[in-house]
Amino acid sequence: MTLEVGVLGYRFMGKAHANAMARLPMFFPDAPEIERSVLVGRDEDALSDAADRLGFSSISTDWAEVVDDVDVFYNLGPNHVHAEPSIAALEAGTPVFCEKPLAPTLADAESMAEAAREAGGDVPAGCAFNYRFVPAIRYAKRLLDDGELGEIRHVRGRYLQDWLVDPEAPWSWRNDEEMAGSGALGDLGAHTVDLLRFLVGDDDLAGEIERVSGHLQTFVDERPVEGETPEESRGDGNAVETRPVTVDDAYSAQLAYEHGAMGTIEATRAATGHKNDHTIEIHGSEGSLRFSLERLNELEVLRSDDNRGYETILVTDEDDPYVDHWWPPGHVLGWEHTFVHENYEFLSAVAEGREFAPNFEDGLAAQRVLAAIEESDDRGEWVGLE
């Protein structure tokens, strides 16, 4: 049986997932057979071009028709389009793979998780936190699960970008609270929160995040509409048309964990010189580890039994997670491979009618942390979860 996949969204994420699906047969021969069936969007011309390039058989401008029709529905649209189509698909019994953050608001995320619960365990509802599928992160997870780092004391996560450091960088939907929900917090912080939940959130590690203290900041309050010529170049005295930035450029937070661990996390779009620099650091009573997305083939590990200093492990050996599907040791993978791995896992779960993680509950859990961070920033005090 071939799974017909419908995909809403054909920009950055559309390309990342289409590529991932296209690569499965050669590298993951035991993945279910799929067809990139329908590409969904609003602008028919752009859609048609994209479908051609990304290998879809057809297009549709009406997601409502699609969600029922296909075997799997991918929701890769902007955050404010996550809830409605995903819920509709789940109500139709169609498995859903939705990009992160799960939704722009906690209420939406809750509805989505509720829909997933009702659809049942054999209708996977995945939230596409792709960084869980970096081989080095999986390797780290193994170490943590084996207790090699001991009791968790500290976690640290930061996600640094710089594309909004320039006040003249144009306004986009990502700067708008209605459409995006939040800024760096939701876009980047969601990744960090999910990765930390994945890595240390188990009860025999750090457990749940109990309370948070948050801090949000917007450095540039309004931005020019895309394509506007700056006044200096025009010299006609007319002001540039701008739109207000209603989300955060950066956030930071402190975390207090159930079993006593502490955390600091942050993200920004104003870290000059950093393009996509997501780092995770963990200290346990028996060891420490560090990971950086810009060197995603590497994991720095310190186990106090074996090491005095960090050991830089190139996670490309044959028995490292997912690596046997690719190339010999030392032949490094790239960012996009995380999408192949998550598509493989998600589609296999769909084919076998079983649960997939991270699911909508995970998406919701991350959202709760983000919402608590925002609330804490508003109230100027620590906010508990639950």
Added chain:
Amino acid sequence: MTLEVGVLGYRFMGKAHANAMARLPMFFPDAPEIERSVLVGRDEDALSDAADRLGFSSISTDWAEVVDDVDVFYNLGPNHVHAEPSIAALEAGTPVFCEKPLAPTLADAESMAEAAREAGGDVPAGCAFNYRFVPAIRYAKRLLDDGELGEIRHVRGRYLQDWLVDPEAPWSWRNDEEMAGSGALGDLGAHTVDLLRFLVGDDDLAGEIERVSGHLQTFVDERPVEGETPEESRGDGNAVETRPVTVDDAYSAQLAYEHGAMGTIEATRAATGHKNDHTIEIHGSEGSLRFSLERLNELEVLRSDDNRGYETILVTDEDDPYVDHWWPPGHVLGWEHTFVHENYEFLSAVAEGREFAPNFEDGLAAQRVLAAIEESDDRGEWVGLE
């Protein structure tokens, strides 16, 4: 004229400063002439040995006599001994160089700063934040003051050690609130706060820290008395004698700066594998920089005009701060050189009867931040400074 220097404390800091003073004539020939005159402590035998080894002419067990007698008084004792002798010295018109943190309590620090104010500008009262005197930090300061990083957006500081990760590590005065005031917060956090004040605290950079949100944690509540044999080894069924740990093992904090910059800082004595790892990171609208104490000859700099990525600068060129006093380019300095530099600057200020920075006001300012962090942790909310 030779300055007679009296020094209270002969352990780690006593050795670091005695060494620094001993090295001035050869490397800083324009430093004032000094005599390591009196070494002050309680245990006469240990004191006598230390005086011999550290090159002091005499010893005393009564600081009250010394502070009046000498030309300069160094207070290198435990935190709870900072206030009284320092104030007495200043009241006697004797310049004081006091180790950090300035005092175990904010009240003490305020009294000390008050005493310094009353002693007047020609009686230097220095607080020995030695990391201001790392050549790479001075170099960073130049860049910041020249506006090369633009407007400050983010600061980040962390100070990681691991000597208390083991629950069996013995109790010491550093675990006691009475004597130490606080734990990682005062001992390590004081350095971080001062370095950040030094680097970005000027009004044309980030300005003052306006408010903080703090988090303190003690991972191990009681520790064995030094020299106690663990029960396993004894097997006599008697419990090991322990003492309570009344200070933090680790702290973290978020900072909100006057001009909009955000910060996260933290320190811990439980970061497995990290010995003395103090790192500072700063992002401005025009550039970024990174510094690590364990590679203190290096500064990583990114100026968006000249660089796309961080440039690793070995700050050992002839025209780098203090370097002309030492060795040719590429011949790296160590941790202890920071003490030589600060002693040179402090003693020169004494000889010339002029102000020295960092002074007791700086010590107090750092203390205020630390106290606000503690208060914030107690109250579970952000705390304003002033």
Added chain:
Amino acid sequence: MTLEVGVLGYRFMGKAHANAMARLPMFFPDAPEIERSVLVGRDEDALSDAADRLGFSSISTDWAEVVDDVDVFYNLGPNHVHAEPSIAALEAGTPVFCEKPLAPTLADAESMAEAAREAGGDVPAGCAFNYRFVPAIRYAKRLLDDGELGEIRHVRGRYLQDWLVDPEAPWSWRNDEEMAGSGALGDLGAHTVDLLRFLVGDDDLAGEIERVSGHLQTFVDERPVEGETPEESRGDGNAVETRPVTVDDAYSAQLAYEHGAMGTIEATRAATGHKNDHTIEIHGSEGSLRFSLERLNELEVLRSDDNRGYETILVTDEDDPYVDHWWPPGHVLGWEHTFVHENYEFLSAVAEGREFAPNFEDGLAAQRVLAAIEESDDRGEWVGLE
């Protein structure tokens, strides 16, 4: 028009090129249309499986038939199978893309280059030195061509692997002089020599390599036949069946360049802990650069006008070579992307009937250097090239 591609070889290189071809339509929409038409090998079953997995329409066990039939012929077989089919294809006017090293012997390489010359410029004969197509290497090439490093003084290249460090690692065709020509020298050294030729070989840079001094070494003289149980495990007193290693495990060489630059290069299969560590370093009168294949998204550059230290450039910006075809800044590429780039360039050259570099002349030129290194090792003296 769709180019029908015939490919000899279906293991490591077969997979790398098949994957590359498969990815062109989505990422390089202006690439010529191709069909993975015939997969060529000896074992029909294995071949059939591979064709299925790698997306080939048909299989053949007779390359002689294929070379005439297809529009393009890829020769990805072991070194001793490079010459005959490649020459046959060229004689049939079929463009050839041949894996490196061009041939096991200099004589073979010369015949192949001769065949390419006779086929003419509109029948591209490419030698698949894929590392020329790393974006960071292209970026380095731009800097060098723009004279940003000044006059070349030093080059350094090393290629470290460790898969033969264990004396029990089984014998393979790569250990056999007849089939492989040489060991680390041909397999790894060919890459280094070609990269250096590419980067600094132009006449206004270092120019040609004038003479070399070589050193070859075999650390383990014989190896067990694959699948042999070690004597210890069997305990039957029978010796393990072994075969002699007739190629080098490692080589090193010194290079003297036309315009005065010096070089040292080396490769080994016995560098414990190194999997695929190919590094290049270049010092010029105005700057220096460093590249490491295991961090292939990065280039370390020092330009004495702008830098004091090396700047670590993440070569993933939109205007970096090939990057606009892929992902946003900071989303790193992997090893396999070099194959996509070289396939794009090669197939475009085929479609347009124009030259492609690196070609068989480049393959031959590299071979001459390798042969001179071997000869130098034999004779114990420097050997001139031409």
Added chain:
Amino acid sequence: MTLEVGVLGYRFMGKAHANAMARLPMFFPDAPEIERSVLVGRDEDALSDAADRLGFSSISTDWAEVVDDVDVFYNLGPNHVHAEPSIAALEAGTPVFCEKPLAPTLADAESMAEAAREAGGDVPAGCAFNYRFVPAIRYAKRLLDDGELGEIRHVRGRYLQDWLVDPEAPWSWRNDEEMAGSGALGDLGAHTVDLLRFLVGDDDLAGEIERVSGHLQTFVDERPVEGETPEESRGDGNAVETRPVTVDDAYSAQLAYEHGAMGTIEATRAATGHKNDHTIEIHGSEGSLRFSLERLNELEVLRSDDNRGYETILVTDEDDPYVDHWWPPGHVLGWEHTFVHENYEFLSAVAEGREFAPNFEDGLAAQRVLAAIEESDDRGEWVGLE
């Protein structure tokens, strides 16, 4: 008894050793007592100033008188002044500590070693290869001696500086064959050769270097006399006065070791951006290690039993070599500490009338390798070492 030390040379090396001696009492209390007694040189005024600054009791312009008079003689003059005074001292039964390289010519080095042999084992004749006394190097030596790296396969050493990359950098005695013997080869290569001899030269490791292939190069043939104004600035049409460069700006060499290991070593004064970058890399059948002088507190170690990747060890723990004399873990040492360690060891040997290593035999052995490299370069072929 106080050892009276006479020192010839008061520039860079004079300062480094005077500082080292000055620091012994505080940090190495069991070192013999010494007096910096006589400073020897030619220019009385400069000498007098230096003696004052460096803490010497008296000066002399006649080494011949001094060598007999003092208890220990340090020869820190230019290379061409190494032989005569050192031999005279040894003939007078005075222990000698001579800077490296031992002599400008092999003949001189042989005479010096002969003199040392005749003086006997209780008159230490040390060659000041200070890098043997880096704690991280000693730590590496322990690992190697314990067999943790297994059989040695590869060594690599390079020493990169850039102070002669500028053709206008002025001529000095270091550019003159008469005075210096050789250029980068003797000045820098001597360090590399000695370190490798120290680390792997034992018979149960790599053993002796059996033969070498060398390559010397001079990039700039003549240099302006110090203080000459460049013609451009003068504009008077007179040529700048220059002197010929008669030594190498850079060398490289390949090494073949007694037990099969291979090596490549090189040094240059034209590696743009590198100030004092001496790196050593070793691969054995069981592990690998890397060291860099610009990060001299660190050692990168890979032991295949415990590690997959290199572990960055900060060699500042209490039980690391020499470290207990200094500061707590993580408080890094500098370049100059190597001199303190070697002075401690050398002066202790003097006081106890026992052998010190590295001695004149080690200096001679290094010289033989350097001479063979030069000879190999001349003859264009490999040259055997005895």
